Amino acid sequence: MRIGELSERTGTHRRLLRYYEEQGLIAPDRCANGYRTYDERLVDRVLQIRGLLDAGLPTRIIKQILPCLDKPRIIHFTDATPEMLSTLEQERDRMTRRISCLTRNRDAIADYLDAVRADAAPGPAPEPPAIP
Amino acid sequence: MRIGELSERTGTHRRLLRYYEEQGLIAPDRCANGYRTYDERLVDRVLQIRGLLDAGLPTRIIKQILPCLDKPRIIHFTDATPEMLSTLEQERDRMTRRISCLTRNRDAIADYLDAVRADAAPGPAPEPPAIP
DNA sequence: TCAAACCATCACATAGATGTGAAGGTCAAT
DNA sequence: ATTGACCTTCACATCTATGTGATGGTTTGA
Numbered sequence: 001m002r003i004g005e006l007s008e009r010t011g012t013h014r015r016l017l018r019y020y021e022e023q024g025l026i027a028p029d030r031c032a033n034g035y036r037t038y039d040e041r042l043v044d045r046v047l048q049i050r051g052l053l054d055a056g057l058p059t060r061i062i063k064q065i066l067p068c069l070d071k072p073r074i075i076h077f078t079d080a081t082p083e084m085l086s087t088l089e090q091e092r093d094r095m096t097r098r099i100s101c102l103t104r105n106r107d108a109i110a111d112y113l114d115a116v117r118a119d120a121a122p123g124p125a126p127e128p129p130a131i132p
Numbered sequence: 133m134r135i136g137e138l139s140e141r142t143g144t145h146r147r148l149l150r151y152y153e154e155q156g157l158i159a160p161d162r163c164a165n166g167y168r169t170y171d172e173r174l175v176d177r178v179l180q181i182r183g184l185l186d187a188g189l190p191t192r193i194i195k196q197i198l199p200c201l202d203k204p205r206i207i208h209f210t211d212a213t214p215e216m217l218s219t220l221e222q223e224r225d226r227m228t229r230r231i232s233c234l235t236r237n238r239d240a241i242a243d244y245l246d247a248v249r250a251d252a253a254p255g256p257a258p259e260p261p262a263i264p
Numbered sequence: 265t266c267a268a269a270c271c272a273t274c275a276c277a278t279a280g281a282t283g284t285g286a287a288g289g290t291c292a293a294t
Numbered sequence: 295a296t297t298g299a300c301c302t303t304c305a306c307a308t309c310t311a312t313g314t315g316a317t318g319g320t321t322t323g324a
Contacts (some may be wrong), residue, residue, distance in 0.1 A: 002300080002301075003300095003301075004299090004300065004301080013282070014301095015282070015283070015284085016281080016282065016283095018302095018303095019281075019282080031301095033291085033301080033302090034289080034290090034301075034302060035290085035291085035300085035302080036301085036302090047239045048233075048237070051229070051230070051233035051237075052233065052234075052237060053188075053281075054188050054230060054233075054234055055187060055188050055230045055234050056185075056186050056187050056188035058280070058281095059280080059281085065237060065240075065241060068241050068243075068244035069237070069240050070239050072324055073244060073247065080248050085245065085248065088241050088244070088245055089245060091241065092238055092241045092242055092245065095237065095238040095241070096238060097183070097232050098183075098186060098234055099183065099231055099234050099235055099238065100232050100235070101180075101183035101186075101187055102184075102187050102227050102230055103231055105180070105183075105184060105197060105201070105227065106224055106227040106228060106231065108200050108201050109197060109200050109220055109223065109224045109227070110224055111200075112200035112220070113203060113217065113220055113221060113224065115205065116212050116217065122185075125267060126267075134270080134271075135270095135271075135272095136269090136270065136271080145312075145313075146271090147312070147313070147314085148311080150272095150273095150306090150311095151311075151312080165271080165272095165319085165320060165321085166272060166319085167270085167271055167311085168271085168272090181285080185311075190309095190310070190311090190312085191310080209320070213267075
């Protein structure tokens with residue numbers, strides 16, 4: 001598919017698809033006329049990139065993560081340098097910290113919303129926990 | 133405490149503490165001489181802010197989330213406008229999406245690292261799954 | 265009293281992701 | 295053959311979080 005279709009199917013500005021390419025996150029082929037042509041699988045890949053960007057990862061790191069997602073991954077074993085493995089470990093841990101921060105706060109928001117709704121609900125209101 | 137101590141205890145540049153204040157995320161008192169003075173609880177609050185920023189949330193959203201974290205939260209029930217509740221619901225869901233994206237990718241990285249280590253390990257190498 | 269170490273405000277710079285528009289090539293359909 | 299809808303590259307603008315430095319006031323200790 002060409003850039004327009006990928007843009008629509010991923011909800012991603014064309015400009016950004018070119019930017020991701022420039023950052024080495026995707027590598028579309030070129031038609032004879034110079035148009036970029038994207039493999040079907042790049043739909044998921046772009047969505048993945050967007051998700052990770054939204055979660056606060058920079059393109060530089062995403063670039064290192066993406067090869068981990070390909071299966072079979074045997075192919076990538078050879079180019080695994082020690083520095084890269086160390087980076088991956090750090091990022092794995094950092095993502096774990098992000099996950100727990102998000103989970104904690106998401107749960108607090110959910111609790112808050114539940115409490116507000118219970119408070120605003122009609123009928124026998126569930127008592128808020130007594131504060132002795 | 134003053135800004136220098138808070139900066140050291142949270143690993144946050146003074147400049148950023150002033151920026152967070154400007155964005156309405158924290159509201160330190162002022163001493164007679166104009167110096168900012170921070171309550172002990174702001175240490176955790178600043179760390180929370182940093183965690184959320186790192187997870188991709190903008191200060192504008194963080195500002196709306198923070199009041200949900202205060203307990204007892206009964207105080208905040210009154211100022212809960214419908215628009216704010218709707219925003220909070222959206223953000224709760226968006227955070228849930230972030231969490232699953234991060235979890236999926238973190239697990240993929242962890243699997244990759246495990247596979248690489250198993251591959252590089254001495255002794256009877258665990259066979260990679262056969263591809264028929 | 266002077267120096268060092270704080271603090272204040274203000275302004276300007278950077279980096280990363282993104283928006284936007286100009287100038288021009290390609291292609292399909294009328 | 296021309297129009298409209300694609301595509302290309304290039305450049306410049308924007309927004310947010312951050313870094314850095316100038317200029318000057320306050321406090322503390324030698």
